[in-house]
Amino acid sequence: MSKPIYIINGPNLNLLGTREPEIYGSQTLADIETLCRNAAKANGFKIEFLQSNIEGEIVDAIQDAGKKGVAIIINPAAYTHTSVALYDAIKAVSVPCIEVHLSQPAARESFRRRSFVSEASVGTISGFGANSYLLGLQAVFDLLKS
Ligand code: CA2
Numbered sequence: 001m002s003k004p005i006y007i008i009n010g011p012n013l014n015l016l017g018t019r020e021p022e023i024y025g026s027q028t029l030a031d032i033e034t035l036c037r038n039a040a041k042a043n044g045f046k047i048e049f050l051q052s053n054i055e056g057e058i059v060d061a062i063q064d065a066g067k068k069g070v071a072i073i074i075n076p077a078a079y080t081h082t083s084v085a086l087y088d089a090i091k092a093v094s095v096p097c098i099e100v101h102l103s104q105p106a107a108r109e110s111f112r113r114r115s116f117v118s119e120a121s122v123g124t125i126s127g128f129g130a131n132s133y134l135l136g137l138q139a140v141f142d143l144l145k146s
Pocket of ligand 1: 076
C-alpha cells in the first residue's frame with residue numbers, strides 16, 4: 001500500500017465555516033477534507049487529514065508523517081507565527097513540507113508576517129481560501145512525480 005500525504009491543520013481550524021467567513025471562507029474543514037481526498041484520489045495518492053488544537057499533537061503528527069508518509073501539507077494556523085517546536089519537527093523529517101494558508105497573513109496584522117514554518121518548508125501557498133490546499137496538493141504531486 002502506498003504511503004499517504006499528511007494534511008495537518010492547526011488550532012481553531014475546526015471552527016471553519018462557522019465564524020469569520022469574510023476572512024476564511026464559508027467551507028468547513030470537512031468540506032476541505034473532501035476536496036483534498038478527491039484531488040488526491042484522482043492523482044493516485046492517499047491522504048491522512050487531521051486537525052489539532054494542541055501544539056504537541058501537531059509535533060507528533062509531523063513525526064508520524066516523517067515515518068509513515070510521503071509529504072506534508074500543513075496549515076499551522078496561529079502556531080505559524082509562534083512555534084519553534086513545529087519548525088524543529090519539520091526540520092527533523094526528510095519528507096517535503098508545504099505550508100498553506102486560507103488567508104494572506106502578510107496582508108493582515110504585523111504579528112502574522114513572521115512564519116517559523118516557512119523557514120522549514122519547501123514553499124508556501126496563501127490567500128486562495130480552500131483552493132490553497134488544492135494548490136498545495138498540486139505542488140506535492142509535481143514534487144513526488146519529478
Ligand atoms: O489563513 C490561514 O489559514 C491562517 O493559518 C488561519 C489562522 C491564522 O492564525 C493564521 O495567521 C492564518 C487562524 C485560524 C482560525 O480559524 C478560525 C476559523 C473560523 C473561525 C475562527 C477562527
